Amino acid sequence: MQCTGLCSAILAGSMMLFSGAVVAAQSVPQWPVTDYDTTPDIEEILGYPAGSRISSPEQIAEYFEALAEAHSDRIQLFDYGETWQGRRLFYAVISSPQNLANLSEHQSAMAALADPRQTSASEAESLIDGLPGAIWIGASVHGNEISPAEATLVTAWHLLASQAEETSQLLDNTLIYIDPLQNPDGRARFVSRYYATVGLEPSADRLAAELNEPWPNGRTNHYLFDMNRDWFALTQPESRGRVAAFLKARPLYYVDSHEMGGDSSYFFAPSAEPLNPLVTESQRESLVDLGKNNGRWFDEFGYDYFTAEIFDLFYPGYGGNWPNYSGSLATTYEMASARGHHFKQSDGQILTFADGVQRNFVAFMASIETVANNRRQLLENFYAYRQSGIEKGSQRGAVGSYILPNQRDTAGHQRLVAILAEQGVEVTRTTGNFRACGETYEAGAYVVNLAQPSHHLARVLLDPEVPLAEDFLQEQERLRANNLPDQIYDVTAWSLPHLFNLDLVTCSQSLNVAGELVDSTRIEPGYIVEGTTETDASYGYVVRWGDMNSGRLLTAALREGLRIRSADSSFTHADGREFEAGSFVLPRAGNPDNLTEVLTELTRQTGAIAEPLASSWITSGPSIGSGNFKPLPTPSIALLWDEPASVLSAGSTRYIIEQEFNYPVTAIRPAQLRSADLSAYQVLILPASGRAGAYQQALGEQGRENLSNWVARGGVLITLGNATGFVVEGEEPLLASALERKASEQAVADEYKGTSVEGRLITDTEDYQSYLVSPEAQPDWVPGIIARTEVDQEHWLTAGVHEQLYTTYIGNEIYTPLRISNGRNVVNFAGSDELLASGYLWEDNRHQIAYKPYLMVQPEGRGLVISFTQEPNLRGYQHGQFTLLLNAIFRGAAHATPLR
Known part of the structure; x- marks a missing residue:
């Protein structure tokens, strides 16, 4: 076909049908003078001219x-x-x-x-x-x-x-x-x-x-x-x-x-x-x-x-x-x-x-x-x-290597280094003890030698801080001082060790240590520790709590119908072994005769390690038969789905439970939650919402009453991010917390009412800016940082969670702490001097967020309200939060007391 000027492969008068109507299609493509051969065009294969219909995935492939x-x-x-x-x-x-x-x-x-x-x-x-x-x-x-x-x-x-x-x-x-x-x-x-x-x-x-x-x-x-x-x-x-x-x-x-x-x-x-x-x-x-x-x-x-x-x-x-x-x-x-x-x-x-x-x-x-x-x-x-x-990784005085000591969370380390390997970053798993930068590390530590071709990628993913340019930050502060929106497009922090809640050691040496390059294997097969005459499995098995290997085994065992009891606090067995809070026991009594065979396969699939127990005798901590060693139910989980839930929050939450935890979720729309009988569910999760106040509008007083009655009868209501605003609202809130307005050391002007107000002197520019701020102003919006939190190690909700937890903070919602008479603030943001782990945070937000709750739990009747004030499932990449979410769902269900 010969064309002159701007030509088209498709004739300008081509038409397509819409429910009986005919719509003209524009000529596509247009390009300077060229000749085209008889290569089949879109209309010949798909039946419509290019640009005249939105092709389906199947049509594109065709x-x-x-x-x-x-x-x-x-x-x-x-x-x-x-x-x-x-x-x-x-x-x-x-x-x-x-x-x-x-x-x-x-x-x-x-x-x-x-x-x-x-x-x-x-x-x-x-x-x-x-x-x-x-x-x-x-x-x-x-x-x-x-x-x-x-x-x-x-x-x-x-x-x-x-x-x-x-x-x-x-x-x-x-x-x-x-x-x-x-x-x-x-x-x-x-x-x-x-x-x-x-x-x-x-x-x-x-x-x-x-x-x-x-x-x-x-x-x-x-x-x-x-x-x-x-x-x-x-x-x-x-x-x-x-x-x-x-x-x-x-x-x-x-x-x-x-x-x-x-x-x-x-x-x-x-x-x-x-x-x-x-x-x-x-x-x-x-x-x-x-x-x-x-x-x-x-x-x-x-x-x-x-x-x-x-x-x-x-x-x-x-x-x-x-x-x-x-x-x-x-x-x-x-x-x-x-x-x-x-x-x-x-x-x-x-x-x-x-x-x-x-x-x-x-x-x-x-x-x-x-x-x-x-x-x-x-x-x-x-x-x-x-x-x-x-060359950069070899320079004297530069960061030469990163070390991941692997002292806790085996599954997290395995997942992190596998993700790095999938992206072409070389990571060595050491096969012997070694000394570097004045410290000794045990075999099994991971080393990223930065003198490698993927140096820049390793740095951008692992560096605790990737700084924003100083002149850019100065401009953002100028804009904010004038009550104008900032120009930060996305989060300012994403360091993978922080997201996995793992320790990262910076070393100035370019380390070449004995070991093997890791591959993209995300889960290594687990196993049952072989018993001896002193420690055989005549009573059953115990699994240590605190990483996703044990989490996957827990959900797999529950779905197999196995009987499980989990400790609220640490304990020591008669043979001298010490076990962390959250560790769970699978006794032979009440479980199938082939428990060993079933558990062998489940540990292989999940990466967990089960240890034999010869008896139930505990020398310190709760006895296996006590009320502090909770039987774990197999909860039915409901997730609010559809408006007003945030698409991203609902999706990532469902993904984590279904694909990371391998546990089913039932998605329920708000119209059903308003009045439906929820007694078939032990856990209900409200994802973050796309806008503040949306849950009250969607569920109304009828929905609030239905959820309140369900919790009182023994349900566990989990709120994520700004969904927490729903449970602190109303005359009888489900959570005795409240959203804070913006804190200010300066007096803020009263709302203008009537034709005149009391006079006030404006002394400087800062004083003038305070005049522009409404008394009802919310804290400034934080584009996205990684914050440090402090974890209450004595609460069942934090079993297996390290004493310091990193979390992403986005937005401007800050909640007041629960009073001890109402509930517990089990995870709080760190003090202002320690709060910021990575990213850029406005100074006044840093002071106001300090010591405020990240995770709260409050009993309501026979049930519980568990509220995350930030989104723990953001983008599905906060692996360090997974154990906390597992606890909220499964240990929360164990601590509620519904009438059976």
Whole structure:
């Protein structure tokens, strides 16, 4: 097909059907003069023109399969995983026939460049001579960001159908990796609901039902995770598969393509401040070059865009940032979203789905061109980045190694180092005792020698503090002083050892110790300790409490119907062994005759270690038959699901219980909670809400009374984050705490009432600012820090939890402590001098948060209210909180006293 001027693969008059109505489709793609061959286009395969219908995940896969069948020499498809709902995850590689024939060799060469310890500078130059530049385009990690995924279809077709010499040169010089749909479960949810809602014709009115998604919207995956926050945490199968594929490909550029609000235009690099200090100057310059070439093409087409005003490069969990720390270049693209076929913008213009597809196509092509034109320089920069990591880790006076002593929480250490290994960070598990930086460590400690190619990634994930630039912080303080919003886009702290609540030792030596490199094994098989004539298992078995290995065994044993008793406090057996609070016993009496065989299999699956007990005789602490050695029930767990629950809080909570604890949860909507008989459930969890006060509006007084009666009869109500606000409200609150207003040492002006008020002198600027603050003002919003808390070690709710616990603090909710006559504050935030463990915190918040409760428990009738004042399940990555949540659910159910 021959085109002149701006041509289209699809005729401008193409039409599609909507419930009997006919809607014209815009021409997509448009590109300067080129010839196209007979490569099957979207309409030929899927039955509708490009940009005229939002393709389902299955249709996207179908079209890429058709392209691969038509051009097997220039496009190949590779599966990299499967979603929770069983949908396929795959990527395409498009290049010249010669490049694709040598794909495995090219990937091996990139692996060699990635390790300068094995590849000399001269060998690297030789490899670079023959290597194409690789670019990875990742589309629509948020399922309701619809145009990027569709644009990958158009881009793939253009690259394969175009007969232009320029296109041939692009294929000769680049390997183009395309992940057309990073979140197929979320997109399937969006597409199904959108087309179920559209009427006679799609509406452009932003009030239209089809442009306002119901709960949960299509942004998230099956477990309602925002996967653009999951790159280093690797909680979801989509993320794990994508990182593995990335490390195999080692692209020079990673484009993470998104959508934003419909009144915007288009965003691409360079990113906004703050930039992570571990993103190098050369990387920043290259991202500017990328943006300039994108800008040149957008100018040619007359498309608006902006850069550097939002979307920073600080938090490493974004797809548009994480690859930077492996030596690639990563950037976020954001297209204004129609969230359907048409969207009326604030200026009256109509933004279409096809507009988004076209603009993304142009951005993708411009980016491919940037890589093709700068192939050699980008490859050299990649090798130099990896080499600089080795050098930085070897510098005198610098941090040379990190040591994880593994003195507690075996499961947490195993999970943490496995996650590092999955991302290409080398970790050694020591096989003997060793001495480093003046201390002696036992065998089994983990060492991260920072003189390695993945130095920058190891630092960004493990450093206790990644500092924000001082000038940026000064600007945020200036804005806050003028009662203006800050410019911090996401959390300011994420150190993995803090999230796992593990000790990290910094050492200035570059340690090479005897040991083995760890792999990605997250759970090592557990076992039963062999007995002797003195300590056999004639009475039963005991399992120590305090990590996820024992937690998984507990839930597995409960689901097997085994009889279990758990200690409220520490105890010592007659044979001299000491056991921590929370440790649980599986006696032979009351359990199946094949208890040993059942337990052998369960320990193997869960990683736990069971120890034999010859008798029940305890020499100190509670006896196994006492009331302080609680029988553990098998609780039925309900979770409030749907509005007004936060999608992310509800999803992460369900994920942790179902996938980390391997225990079922029943999701119940608010309409049922208002009046339904809840007697079948022992535990009910209220996730954090999307907005303050929403639970009262959703449940009303009828719902409050129903929950109150259920708790009084023996239920355990667990509130997360701002859901705690619901239980402190009302004339008869379920929790005797209260939300605090903003504390101030200065007098705050009274509300203006009437025509005149009492006069007051304003003495300085600070005094003036206080005049602007309402007497009802809430504490300032904290974007996200990691805080230290102090744990009451004598309460059953904290059994197995270390005396100091790290937790993420986000928001502005601060609760008053419970009085001793009402309940217990079992975990409190540390004092103001010790509170901040990582991140940036406003000074007045630091003083007001100090000593306030993080976890409270209050008896109500025969039941309990357990309230976390912050979100313990944030992003599913706070592994150090898992034992606390297990205690709240299972030990909480054991401590309630419902009538049987």
